[in-house]
Amino acid sequence: MKQAEQSERSGESKLRGTTLEWIVAAVSAAIVAAMIGFVLFQAFQKADTYADPVAVVKSVTPVSDGYRVEISARNRGGATAANVKFRAGLQSGGRNIETAEVTFSYLPSHSRRQGVLIFANDPRAYSIALQAVSYTAP
Amino acid sequence: MNTEQGQMESEQPGDDSVVETLTGLGRGFGGALLFALPLFMTMEMWWLGFYMDRSRLLLLLLLNIPLLIVLSHHAGFEKTKCWWDDLRDAGIAFGIGLTTCGAILAVLGLLDPAMTADEIIGKIAVQTVPASIGALLGSSQLGTDSVDAEELSETQTYLSQLFLMCIGALFLGLNVAPTEEMVLISYKMTEWHAVALIALSIIVMHGFTYALEFSGTAPMPERGRWAAFFFFTVVGYAIAICVSLYVLWTFGRTQDASWTQIMITATVLGFPAAVGAAAARLIL
Numbered sequence: 001m002k003q004a005e006q007s008e009r010s011g012e013s014k015l016r017g018t019t020l021e022w023i024v025a026a027v028s029a030a031i032v033a034a035m036i037g038f039v040l041f042q043a044f045q046k047a048d049t050y051a052d053p054v055a056v057v058k059s060v061t062p063v064s065d066g067y068r069v070e071i072s073a074r075n076r077g078g079a080t081a082a083n084v085k086f087r088a089g090l091q092s093g094g095r096n097i098e099t100a101e102v103t104f105s106y107l108p109s110h111s112r113r114q115g116v117l118i119f120a121n122d123p124r125a126y127s128i129a130l131q132a133v134s135y136t137a138p
Numbered sequence: 139m140n141t142e143q144g145q146m147e148s149e150q151p152g153d154d155s156v157v158e159t160l161t162g163l164g165r166g167f168g169g170a171l172l173f174a175l176p177l178f179m180t181m182e183m184w185w186l187g188f189y190m191d192r193s194r195l196l197l198l199l200l201l202n203i204p205l206l207i208v209l210s211h212h213a214g215f216e217k218t219k220c221w222w223d224d225l226r227d228a229g230i231a232f233g234i235g236l237t238t239c240g241a242i243l244a245v246l247g248l249l250d251p252a253m254t255a256d257e258i259i260g261k262i263a264v265q266t267v268p269a270s271i272g273a274l275l276g277s278s279q280l281g282t283d284s285v286d287a288e289e290l291s292e293t294q295t296y297l298s299q300l301f302l303m304c305i306g307a308l309f310l311g312l313n314v315a316p317t318e319e320m321v322l323i324s325y326k327m328t329e330w331h332a333v334a335l336i337a338l339s340i341i342v343m344h345g346f347t348y349a350l351e352f353s354g355t356a357p358m359p360e361r362g363r364w365a366a367f368f369f370f371t372v373v374g375y376a377i378a379i380c381v382s383l384y385v386l387w388t389f390g391r392t393q394d395a396s397w398t399q400i401m402i403t404a405t406v407l408g409f410p411a412a413v414g415a416a417a418a419r420l421i422l
Contacts, residue, residue: 043329
């Protein structure tokens with residue numbers, strides 16, 4: 001009762017302030033709740049707890065030291081892999097012409113990372129075999 | 139004694155004001171040093187100087203300007219009367235931050251003539267933001283702020299409290315966000331850890347403000363504990379999380395990451411940010 005009188009007396013500014021407070025509080029509560037909900041949902045959803053790194057060739061560009069092969073590595077699994085090593089071989093009729101390796105410090109679950117391999121031979125003339133060979137737990 | 143000095147200064151600005159200004163500038167340098175020294179000595183911060191996305195760096199620097207202006211209104215080199223003074227003080231703080239960064243990085247041998255201008259400018263620019271905030275905060279925290287503090291607590295509105303929380307979150311967030319450990323921790327955590335960390339952050343934040351507010355300056359008015367929890371703690375945590383997400387995005391930590399990973403990293407960074415937000419309300 002007294003409070004209501006006070007807010008009436010102090011005028012509009014206080015009322016607006018209170019409304020603003022409610023809006024801010026409601027939006028914030030929604031953000032926090034959505035975040036907790038999302039993380040909880042993911043926690044229940046999660047089935048695979050191993051890393052599953054794969055990589056694809058994105059582009060081949062001639063550079064001064066040979067040929068730059070840009071690869072995009074992706075972790076399809078639900079766990080993060082560290083020190084992920086990918087090895088690529090240029091193959092021609094079952095023969096391995098050249099090998100290059102790249103190591104990613106981290107490949108988080110369901111995330112991508114870009115890397116580059118450099119070959120002396122033109123990879124476009126051969127077939128590229130690209131695969132993950134090792135990783136450690138973070 | 140402080141009060142006397144403040145009154146004297148406001149009554150007769152003469153030769154004293156020059157000394158006062160110089161002292162203020164000195165405090166600014168002190169503050170910049172005190173707040174940004176951990177970052178000057180963090181190698182990820184040096185690396186950010188050359189690999190950080192330039193448009194995001196520019197956005198960070200641009201956002202720093204209004205942030206400093208508003209912050210100057212709350213805690214500046216001197217009691218400000220109009221926005222023009224705040225603008226000037228923000229400019230001074232930016233300048234002090236820039237100078238401090240350039241000087242310290244050069245002395246530490248982190249700037250090399252062999253580096254490109256782009257790299258040198260990038261290295262200094264990314265450090266300037268926390269240093270300039272430190273310059274403004276330092277001048278108020280290290281200085282004679284008893285008069286200012288009294289003036290402020292009367293005029294402090296709800297929004298200014300939120301703004302201070304934002305500054306606190308940004309400050310502690312910026313200090314730890316560039317480190318590799320932030321993402322490494324998030325890789326080691328499961329979603330369950332993240333949920334626990336959210337709960338812990340909120341509890342710590344509430345406890346921090348609530349416990350200290352009894353002995354502190356600005357206790358919650360007659361609204362009760364639940365109002366304090368919803369209007370300040372939950373809002374503060376939401377601010378901490380949003381600031382964390384912004385900082386992570388700025389430093390390129392969200393690049394090509396899954397949403398789950400981003401959210402877990404945000405809770406990790408949100409923890410120090412939440413503590414910073416809670417502390418800012420009490421300290422500033």
